[in-house]
Amino acid sequence: MNRVYVCSCFGVTEKQVQQHADAGACTPRQIASACKAGTDCGSCVRRIQAILGRGSCPRRDLLDQGEPALADLTEAGAEADALSEAA
Numbered sequence: 001m002n003r004v005y006v007c008s009c010f011g012v013t014e015k016q017v018q019q020h021a022d023a024g025a026c027t028p029r030q031i032a033s034a035c036k037a038g039t040d041c042g043s044c045v046r047r048i049q050a051i052l053g054r055g056s057c058p059r060r061d062l063l064d065q066g067e068p069a070l071a072d073l074t075e076a077g078a079e080a081d082a083l084s085e086a087a
Helices: 014-022 028-035 045-052 060-064 073-086
Strands: 005-007
Touching: 005 014, 005 045, 014 028, 014 045, 028 045
Parallel strands: none
Antiparallel strands: none
């Protein structure tokens, strides 16, 4: 299986970023909170933005209303990590 790394600093793959986005992460900051991608050298932030821009954000309405969009980001991150390890 060919892995496409988005963040070389922390070894985060495109698939992992997409999994966090599918779990509700709508911004690079939320991705960073989930898996650290984008928090070291920052060269991957534009790539993360591109991945996030591919689909709609199901929780954007909550963000627009000032509500927390990711109540369980830590749990979503653990699930995505478990999925990536199984792959």
